[in-house]
Amino acid sequence: MSQKEIQESLELLEKDWDVDPILHDFVLGKYTDVTDFSLIVKDVVFHIPYLPKEKKYILWKCYWPDCHNCCDRQGRLPLTSDDLIQIGQGMKYQKTSEFVKQETLVATHDEPTPSGGFSVMTNVSLKRKTDETEADDGTHISCRFLNGEGGCGIHPTRPGVCYLYPFSTWAQNEKGRARVHATFQFTGDCPGFYLSESLDSMKEVLDDYSKTIYDYNMKSSRTLKDGFGSLSMS
Structure with a gap:
């Protein structure tokens, strides 16, 4: 996302939520003194931002159902080969x-x-609206499966990528072994980020997410091998 898009997202967010001024400036890239604190949880390396001056970590918690911005301002929903089968069956496709x-x-x-x-x-992505085109990819669109209560109309067969939010993940080959990494997405859309002097309040969240993130990366790798999408590096 561009800085302009993040700024616009923050302005929308702040109409309904209080955003810490420090986090506001951080999301806009105004903080240069930031340390990447790495924490290994099971098979995932989590990269947690740490602000040395404030002596605080940037952590996260979910405010659903009061907030469902991750569904209401969705950029794309890439599908794994498992998603294609499970969601298709859930939607009664033969x-x-x-x-x-x-x-x-x-x-x-x-x-x-x-x-x-x-x-x-x-990627092969789930259409967020029935008439979605490639020109819509990456733009904010409210998912068509989002219901009036903030729930998902195709849960629990929703796309695996939905379970990752607010993390962005990737896999690296380290000495012949797949090592999965994860870091936060700072798009300006989520009110759940907060500052803390300790990681204790988020240890359970990281523990829960570690399996989800690792499994998703393995499924994504298999999806590319199955021919549902491609990846090239520059």
């Missing part, structure tokens, strides 16, 4: 190929990498 034809969209986008470069991703 053939996965028919589900793909009617309910998904193939789109390509640039994805920043931790090294400062980017990767070109081609």
Whole structure:
């Protein structure tokens, strides 16, 4: 997302939620003194921002059902091969190929990498609106499966990527072993970020997310091998 888009998201967020001024400036990239604190939980390396001057970590908790911005301001919903089967069956499609034809969209986008470069991703994504086109990919759209109570109309077969929020994840080959990494997405849409002197309040959340994140990365890797999408590095 561009700085302008993040700024616009923050302005919308602050109409309904109180955002800590420190977090406001951090999300806008105004903090340069930030340490990447790495914490290994099971098979996932979590990268937690730490502000040395304030001596505080940036942590997160979910405010659902009072907030469902992650569904109401969705950028894309890439699907794994498992998603294609499970969601298709949940929507009563007899053939996965028919589900793909009617309910998904193939789109390509640039994805920043931790090294400062980017990767070109081609994904099969679930349509967030019935007439979605490739031009809509990456734009904020309210998911068509979001109901009036802030719930998901296709839960629990919703896309695996939905379970990752607010984390962004990637896998690296480290000495022949897949090591999965995760860090927060700071898009300006989520009111759940807060400052804390300790990681204790988030240990249970990280423990729960570690399995979800690791399993999703393994499924994504298998999805590319199955031919449902592609990845190229630059």
